[in-house]
Amino acid sequence: xxxxxxxxxxxxxxILQGVAALLLFWGWAALFFFLRMEQPTFGQDRYYIxxxxxAAAFAIDLLRSTDVRSSLLHLDxxxxxxxxxxxxxxxxxxxxxxLVAAKDxxxxxxxxxxxxxLLYLVLCLTNRYLPRFLAxxxxxxxxxxxxxxxxxxxxxxxxxxWLRRKASYGLQTIGLITxxxxxxxxxxxxxxxxxxxxxRILKETKATQLLVSELPMFLSKIGRLGTLCDKLGxxxxxxxxxxxxxxxxxxxxxxxxxxxxxxxxxxxECPLNRLLKxxxxxxxxxxxxxxxxxVTNLLVWLFQRAQSPGPLFxxxxxxxxxxRNFVIYKYRTMHDxxxxxxxxxxxxxxxxxxxxRWLRRLSIDELPQFINVLKGDMSIVGPRPHxxxxxxxxxxxATYYRVRSFIKPGITGLAQVRGLRGETRREVDLIDRIKSDxxxxxxxxxxxxxxxxxxxxxxMLMPPKTAY
Numbered sequence: 382x383x384x385x386x387x388x389x390x391x392x393x394x395x396i397l398q399g400v401a402a403l404l405l406f407w408g409w410a411a412l413f414f415f416l417r418m419e420q421p422t423f424g425q426d427r428y429y430i431x432x433x434x435x436a437a438a439f440a441i442d443l444l445r446s447t448d449v450r451s452s453l454l455h456l457d458x459x460x461x462x463x464x465x466x467x468x469x470x471x472x473x474x475x476x477x478x479x480l481v482a483a484k485d486x487x488x489x490x491x492x493x494x495x496x497x498x499l500l501y502l503v504l505c506l507t508n509r510y511l512p513r514f515l516a517x518x519x520x521x522x523x524x525x526x527x528x529x530x531x532x533x534x535x536x537x538x539x540x541x542x543w544l545r546r547k548a549s550y551g552l553q554t555i556g557l558i559t560x561x562x563x564x565x566x567x568x569x570x571x572x573x574x575x576x577x578x579x580x581r582i583l584k585e586t587k588a589t590q591l592l593v594s595e596l597p598m599f600l601s602k603i604g605r606l607g608t609l610c611d612k613l614g615x616x617x618x619x620x621x622x623x624x625x626x627x628x629x630x631x632x633x634x635x636x637x638x639x640x641x642x643x644x645x646x647x648x649x650e651c652p653l654n655r656l657l658k659x660x661x662x663x664x665x666x667x668x669x670x671x672x673x674x675x676v677t678n679l680l681v682w683l684f685q686r687a688q689s690p691g692p693l694f695x696x697x698x699x700x701x702x703x704x705r706n707f708v709i710y711k712y713r714t715m716h717d718x719x720x721x722x723x724x725x726x727x728x729x730x731x732x733x734x735x736x737x738r739w740l741r742r743l744s745i746d747e748l749p750q751f752i753n754v755l756k757g758d759m760s761i762v763g764p765r766p767h768x769x770x771x772x773x774x775x776x777x778x779a780t781y782y783r784v785r786s787f788i789k790p791g792i793t794g795l796a797q798v799r800g801l802r803g804e805t806r807r808e809v810d811l812i813d814r815i816k817s818d819x820x821x822x823x824x825x826x827x828x829x830x831x832x833x834x835x836x837x838x839x840x841m842l843m844p845p846k847t848a849y
Contacts, residue, residue: 386520386550394453394515395443398507402439402472405503406432406496413492427487431476438475442468453512454549465504473497513549520551526616527587530557530570531579531606532594540594540620541569555586579606583613590616596623630823648825649788657827662761665834666754677748681712684736691717694749699766704786706769707758710749714740742844744837750792762830763791764818765802775815778808785818788825795821795829798836 556573714737796817
C-alpha cells in the first residue's frame with residue numbers, strides 16, 4: 382500500500398543520511414588531524430561519544446520531521462535547504478549542549494564548525510537528489526502498482542493530484558470503472574467499463590490494485606470486492622470520504638477489541654486534560670473571588686444606588702454541561718423589575734441604566750461568574766451559556782447546536798475573542814458563533830485557553846463594537 386511505501390522511503394532516506402553523516406564525521410576527523418590544521422587533543426573515546434551524539438540527534442530529527450519527509454520527492458530547492466538547516470542545527474545543538482553540560486574541552490571547535498558546514502552541504506545534496514534515486518531504484522517496474530479506480534468521474538477527478546504525486550512511488554493509473562452512462566467532459570483517465578465488468582477488467586489489464594474512490598456508494602459491495610480482489614491477487618484500497626459525506630470530522634477509536642467511529646474529537650474527554658483545565662480555572666478564579674469581587678461589589682453597588690436601586694446581582698437559569706440547567710450570576714445592569722429575560726440586550730437598550738452600559742461594555746458584569754467557576758458549573762473558557770428559552774430556537778437554526786453541551790460553558794470563549802458576541806441579529810451570526818464553539822471543543826489545548834484568556838483581557842481594555 383502507498384502509505385507503507387511513503388513511510389518506508391522516509392526512513393530509508395533518513396537511515397542513509399545518518400550513515401553519510403557518520404562517515405563524514407570520521408572521514409573529516411581523520412583528514413582534519415592528518416593535515417594538522419590544528420594541534421589536536423584527540424581523546425579517542427570522547428570522539429566515539431560525539432559520534433553517538435550525532436546518531437542520536439539524527440534519529441530525533443528523523444522522528445519529529447515526518448510531516449516534511451512525507452513529501453520528500455516533491456521538495457523544491459528552498460524546502461530542501463530549510464530541511465537541511467534544521468537537521469544541521471539539531472545535530473550541532475545536541476553536540477554543543479553536551480560540550481557545555483560536560484564542560485568538555487576535548488573536541489576541536491574548528492573541527493566541529495567545519496564539520497557542520499560540510500554536513501550542511503551533504504544534507505542539501507541528499508535531500509535534493511537521494512529521494513528520487515531511491516524511489517527509482519526501490520519502486521522499479523517489478524514493484525509497480527497498476528491501479529484501477531472504481532467510482533464516479535467526479536471522485537476520480539479529486540484524486541488526480543494525489544495520483545500524480547504518488548506516481549513516483551510506483552503507482553500507475555490504468556483507468557476508471559464507473560456506472561455513469563454519460564460521463565461529463567474529458568476525463569484524465571480512460572473509462573474501462575462498468576461495475577459489473579470489474580472482474581473481467583482486472584484480469585485483462587493485469588491490475589495489482591483496485592482503488593474505491595467512494596465508500597458510501599459501494600459500502601454494500603465491499604465484501605464482494607474484497608473476495609474478488611483476494612481471488613485475483615489484487616490489493617483493495619478504499620478512500621475514506623465519510624467526513625465529506627457527513628460534513629463533519631471523524632475520529633476512529635479502538636477499545637477492548639471494538640472499533641468505533643466518532644463524529645467528534647474531544648480532548649476534554651481525557652480525565653487528565655479535565656484536571657489540567659480545572660486547575661487552570663481554580664488558580665485564576667480563587668484570587669478573583671477573594672480579591673477582586675469585594676472591590677467590584679462595592680463599586681457596582683454605589684453605581685446602582687445612584688442610578689438604579691435594587692439587588693446587586695442578577696440571577697438567570699442557563700443551560701450548561703450535558704444540557705443540565707444551572708443558575709448563572711451577573712451584576713445587575715438593567716433597571717429592577719424591567720427585565721424581559723427572553724429579549725437579548727441591544728445597543729442603546731432603554732432597560733440598561735447608564736453605568737450598566739459601561740459594566741457590560743467592559744464585561745465587568747460577568748465577574749460574578751467566577752463564583753460559578755468555583756462551584757463547578759462553568760469554566761473560565763468555554764462556549765457561552767445561553768438562556769434556556771433560546772435553546773430550542775437555536776437548535777432549529779443549527780442542528781449541531783447542542784454539541785456545545787459536551788463541555789462546560791465558559792465566562793469567555795473562542796467565539797467571543799473572534800468578535801462573535803452580543804446580540805445575534807442574523808442566523809449567520811449564530812452559526813459562526815456555534816462553529817467557533819465546536820472548533821474549540823474539538824481542538825482544546827491548555828495553550829488555546831491561555832490564548833483566549835489573553836485576547837479576552839485585551840478586549841476588556843479595548844472593547845469591540847458588539848460589546849453592549
